[in-house]
Amino acid sequence: xxxxxxxxxxxxVLALGYAFTFFVDNEFYFFAVYVVxxxxxxxxxxxxLGGFTxxxxxxxxxxxxxxxxxxxxxxxxxxxxxxxxIVASACICGLIGLGTGYLTLRLKGVxxxxxxxxxxxxxxxxxxxxxxxxxxxxxxxxxxxxxxxFDSYVEFLFMVMVILAVFATAxxxxxxxxxxxxxxxxxxxxxxxxxxxxxxTLRLKLISASIMGGLMGIAGAPFPxxxxxxxPLSAFSLLIAVNAIAMPMIGGTAYWYGPVIGALLLGTIQxxxxxxxxxxxxxxxxGSLLVAFITLAPQGIAGLIHDLKNGRQKAKDKSHG
Numbered sequence: 001x002x003x004x005x006x007x008x009x010x011x012x013v014l015a016l017g018y019a020f021t022f023f024v025d026n027e028f029y030f031f032a033v034y035v036v037x038x039x040x041x042x043x044x045x046x047x048x049l050g051g052f053t054x055x056x057x058x059x060x061x062x063x064x065x066x067x068x069x070x071x072x073x074x075x076x077x078x079x080x081x082x083x084x085x086i087v088a089s090a091c092i093c094g095l096i097g098l099g100t101g102y103l104t105l106r107l108k109g110v111x112x113x114x115x116x117x118x119x120x121x122x123x124x125x126x127x128x129x130x131x132x133x134x135x136x137x138x139x140x141x142x143x144x145x146x147x148x149x150f151d152s153y154v155e156f157l158f159m160v161m162v163i164l165a166v167f168a169t170a171x172x173x174x175x176x177x178x179x180x181x182x183x184x185x186x187x188x189x190x191x192x193x194x195x196x197x198x199x200x201t202l203r204l205k206l207i208s209a210s211i212m213g214g215l216m217g218i219a220g221a222p223f224p225x226x227x228x229x230x231x232p233l234s235a236f237s238l239l240i241a242v243n244a245i246a247m248p249m250i251g252g253t254a255y256w257y258g259p260v261i262g263a264l265l266l267g268t269i270q271x272x273x274x275x276x277x278x279x280x281x282x283x284x285x286x287g288s289l290l291v292a293f294i295t296l297a298p299q300g301i302a303g304l305i306h307d308l309k310n311g312r313q314k315a316k317d318k319s320h321g
Contacts, residue, residue: 006170006173010166010170013162013166014162014163014166017158017159017162017163018159020033020158021150021151021155021158021159027152027154030154030155030157030158031154031226032271033158033161034157034158034161034226035267035270035271036263036264036267036268036271037161037162037164037165038161038219038223039240039243039244039247039263039266039267040165040168040169040247040259040260040263040264040267041161041164041165041168041215041216041218041219042060042061042064042215042216042219042240042243042244042247042263043243043244043247043248043251043259043260043262043263044168044169044171044172044215044248044256044259044260044263045060045063045168045211045212045213045214045215045216045219045244046060046212046216046244046245046247046248046259047172047248047253047256047258047259048172048175048208048211048212048215049205049208049209049211049212050245050248050253051188051248051253051254051258051259052175052176052181052184052185052188052208052253053184053187053188053204053205053208054187054188054189054191055105055108055112055205055208056112056113056245057112057113057116057212058113058114058116058117058120058241058245059115059116059117059118059119059120059121059123060116060212060216060244060245061120061216061236061240061241061244062116062119062120062121062123062124062236062241063093063096063097063123063212063213063216063217063220064216064217064219064220064223064235064240064244065120065123065124065127065220065232065235065236066089066092066093066096066123066213066216066217066220067089067090067092067093067216067217067218067219067220067221067223068220068221068223068224068230068235069127069130069133069230069235070085070088070089070092070093070217070220070221071085071086071089071220071221071222071223071224071225072133072134072139072141072224072230073132073133074088074089075141075224076132076133081144082144082156082157082160082221082222082225083160085221086160086164086218086221086222088221089217089218089220089221090214090215090217090218090221091214091217092217093213093214093216093217093220094210094211094213094214094217095210095213096213097209097210097211097212097213097214097216098206098209098210098213100116100119100209100213101205101206101208101209101210101213102206103115104116104119105202105205105206105209106202108191120236120241123236124232124236127232127235127236128232133230134230134231136231136232137231138229138230138231138232138233138234139229139230139231140228140229141224141225141228141229141230142228143225143228144225153225157222157225157226160222161222164218164219164222167218168215168218168219169256169257169260171211171215172256172259173256173257175211175256176255176256180204180207183199183200183201183204184204184208186199187199187201187204187205220235223235238283239282239283239286242283242286242287243266243267243270243286246262246266246286246289246290247259247262247263247266247267248262248263248300249262249290249293249294249300250262250265250266250289250290250293250300250301251263251265251300251301251302252299252300252301252302252303252304252305252306253300254299254300254302254303255302255303255306257302258300258301258302258303261300261301261302262300262301265301266285266286266289269285269289270282270285270286273285
């Protein structure tokens with residue numbers, strides 16, 4: 001059976017991630033890479049609805065927080081192992097994405113964006129008043145003693161995020177080349193024309209919203225074990241919400257690999273800025289890069305790469321002609 005380059009790359013990333021746990025002793029690097037990978041998953045999740053379908057979602061980070069509080073509730077009630085909590089969070093957030101999508105995806109443009117922002121506010125209000133998971137005061141989450149095959153639970157969390165990031169990227173790639181992705185692209189280009197051609201637009205949008213919610217849920221599920229103390233301010237962090245939108249826009253929303261590039265670039269810059277200058281500058285970095293790319297390269301880095309390839313191909317065709 002022939003294995004294409006993408007899956008070879010997946011195996012290499014997983015192998016490098018596992019090797020990283022053996023050769024690196026400083027836990028700071030695990031925390032830093034964890035944050036970048038968390039942003040990558042959220043960027044890919046946002047792009048499934050905001051990029052592939054063209055429905056700009058300002059409230060998608062609210063699903064991340066739902067995943068966070070689902071994890072806290074399940075851990076407190078049943079003390080489930082993290083893999084089961086991740087699966088449960090994905091299912092719950094996916095169903096919420098389906099339900100809220102059914103209510104909001106008939107709206108378009110700025111009306112849809114405002115509706116999704118309102119949903120995030122509703123989620124935050126519920127979290128503030130849900131005493132079982134700490135409410136507005138927050139709650140502590142202890143890391144389990146069992147770290148499986150790793151020396152510490154931090155290393156285990158790091159490897160979990162590597163696997164989840166690879167899974168999210170693979171799912172995004174599959175969607176982009178499948179019939180579902182073609183239908184989503186048709187909706188993004190001209191929804192009315194797509195409906196006239198027989199594309200089941202509402203069904204595809206609901207699938208997109210469900211996948212977005214599920215991926216946001218798996219990004220949020222390990223978060224309580226990562227930071228140990230969770231309150232609504234940290235779960236509904238403005239930086240997390242902004243990154244979920246900025247990373248795919250900087251990387252390029254029209255391509256499955258755009259959010260990956262944007263997340264790795266922006267996340268790395270933010271971590272370096274945090275260590276060398278100040279964590280308070282992170283939002284300034286995000287805002288500056290976002291304005292620069294929207295102004296100079298609205299298609300993002302992936303769009304620039306695509307245009308460069310097309311330019312080279314045209315140059316070759318002219319030279320042969």
